Amino acid sequence: LLVDDHPLFRRGLASVLRDNPDVEVVAEVGDAAAARQLARANAFDIAIIDVLMPGVSGISLTQDLLDLRPHCRVLVLSIVDEPSLIVELLRLGATGFAHKLQPIDEIRDAIRSVLAGTRYIAPLLRTANIEAKLGRAARTARLTEREREIFELVIRGHRNRDIAERFAIARRTVETHRARIVRKLGARSIVAMRRMAAVHGDLGQ
Amino acid sequence: VTRAGRREGARRKRARRRKRSHDFRAPLAALAIWIDVLRRDGDDPALRREALDAIDTCLELLMRAVRACERELAATSRSKSE
Numbered sequence: 001l002l003v004d005d006h007p008l009f010r011r012g013l014a015s016v017l018r019d020n021p022d023v024e025v026v027a028e029v030g031d032a033a034a035a036r037q038l039a040r041a042n043a044f045d046i047a048i049i050d051v052l053m054p055g056v057s058g059i060s061l062t063q064d065l066l067d068l069r070p071h072c073r074v075l076v077l078s079i080v081d082e083p084s085l086i087v088e089l090l091r092l093g094a095t096g097f098a099h100k101l102q103p104i105d106e107i108r109d110a111i112r113s114v115l116a117g118t119r120y121i122a123p124l125l126r127t128a129n130i131e132a133k134l135g136r137a138a139r140t141a142r143l144t145e146r147e148r149e150i151f152e153l154v155i156r157g158h159r160n161r162d163i164a165e166r167f168a169i170a171r172r173t174v175e176t177h178r179a180r181i182v183r184k185l186g187a188r189s190i191v192a193m194r195r196m197a198a199v200h201g202d203l204g205q
Numbered sequence: 206v207t208r209a210g211r212r213e214g215a216r217r218k219r220a221r222r223r224k225r226s227h228d229f230r231a232p233l234a235a236l237a238i239w240i241d242v243l244r245r246d247g248d249d250p251a252l253r254r255e256a257l258d259a260i261d262t263c264l265e266l267l268m269r270a271v272r273a274c275e276r277e278l279a280a281t282s283r284s285k286s287e
Contacts, residue, residue: 006231006235008232008235008239008259008262008263009231009234009235009238011255011259012235012238012239012241012242012256012259013238015238015242015246015252015255015256016238016241016242016245019245019246052227079226079227079230079231079234100230100231100234101230101233101234101237103237104237104238104241
C-alpha cells in the first residue's frame with residue numbers, strides 16, 4: 001500500500017516497484033483517510049507512507065494502520081530528516097525510515113528489510129544521536145504508566161512528598177517506584193535521568 | 206523585542222526554511238524516481254511519455270522554488286539596506 005500526497009512521486013514509485021516480481025502494489029492513495037479505508041477492506045504486507053500529508057501526519061496514520069492491520073509492516077518514506085520524528089515513528093511501530101532522496105536501489109533494499117521485519121534507517125540518517133535516542137526510548141518503554149508519570153515529575157525537580165500528595169499514594173510507594181525507575185533506566189541520579197529525558201524527546205517536556 | 210517575540214520570529218524562520226526545503230526536495234525526489242523509470246523502461250512508449258511529462262513537471266516545480274527563493278533573498282537584502 002503506497003500512501004503519498006505527491007502524485008508524481010507516488011506514481012513513479014509504483015512504476016518502479018511494479019518491475020519487481022516479488023512486489024505487488026495493492027493500491028496507491030494520496031491521503032490518510034483513503035489509506036484507512038483501504039486498510040479496513042484489504043490485507044497488505046507493507047504500507048509505504050509519507051510523513052507530511054495535508055490534514056493528518058504520518059504519525060497518526062502509522063498508529064491507525066497498525067491498529068487496523070497489526071501484522072502489516074510500515075516503512076516511512078519521507079523527505080523529512082528530523083531525528084526526533086524518526087525516533088517517534090519507530091517507537092510507534094514503524095519498522096523502517098527511508099529517505100526519498102536515497103538511490104532507488106536503496107529504497108528497494110529498505111522495502112525488503114522491512115518486509116523481513118528488520119529495522120531499517122536510511123544510512124544518511126543513521127546518526128549516533130538517533131541510535132542513542134532509540135536505545136533510551138527502548139529503556140523508557142519498559143516503564144509502567146505510573147512510573148512514567150513519576151519519572152516526569154522527578155526530572156522536573158518534584159520531591160517525593162509532593163509526588164505522593166499529587167497521586168494520593170504513600171511516600172514509601174513513591175520511593176519504591178523511584179527505585180524501580182532507576183533500576184529499569186540504569187540512571188542513578190536525577191541528573192542522569194534528566195539527561196535521558198532530554199535526549200529521549202517525549203518525556204519531560 | 207520581547208523574548209516571546211524573538212521566539213516567534215525564530216519559529217517563523219524555521220517554518221519558512223522547512224517549507225523552502227520541502228519545495229526543493231519533493232520535486233527532486235520525484236525527478237530521481239522518474240529518471241530511474243526512464244532508464245529501466247524507456248523502451249515502453251507509454252511509460253517513456255509519462256516519465257518525460259513527470260520530469261517536465263518536476264523541473265517546473267523546481268524553477269518555481271528557485272524563483273521564490275530569489276524573491277525572498279531580494280526582499281531580505283532590501284529590508285537590510287533600509
